[in-house]
Amino acid sequence: MRNPFARKLDTARLEEDWQPRLYGRLLAVVVLAAYTIAFVLENRRTVHLHFVFVTASVSLVWLILLALAVGLVAGILLGQLYRRRRRRQ
Numbered sequence: 185m186r187n188p189f190a191r192k193l194d195t196a197r198l199e200e201d202w203q204p205r206l207y208g209r210l211l212a213v214v215v216l217a218a219y220t221i222a223f224v225l226e227n228r229r230t231v232h233l234h235f236v237f238v239t240a241s242v243s244l245v246w247l248i249l250l251a252l253a254v255g256l257v258a259g260i261l262l263g264q265l266y267r268r269r270r271r272r273q
Contacts, residue, residue, distance in 0.1 A: 227245040 224245050227243075227248060229244055230241050231244050231247065233240045233242055233247065
């Protein structure tokens with residue numbers, strides 16, 4: 185006797201519902217989040233940052249992120265300056 189509650193698998197509907205881009209992006213976000221968590225956990229120790237007259241204690245991860253942010257801003261500003269000078273010529 186056949187089970188009245190069993191549903192037949194509709195492969196056409198399954199192919200319509202399958203969204204590889206969505207699952208690819210979801211996987212990329214999960215991998216990026218796991219990498220970010222691992223990065224923070226590996227670089228959480230405190231380091232001493234020596235300036236000319238002052239020494240500061242800061243978490244290594246914040247120092248790395250600050251250097252990344254300064255580099256990004258400097259790169260963007262230098263790129264804009266290059267574009268502006270090139271446009272004037």
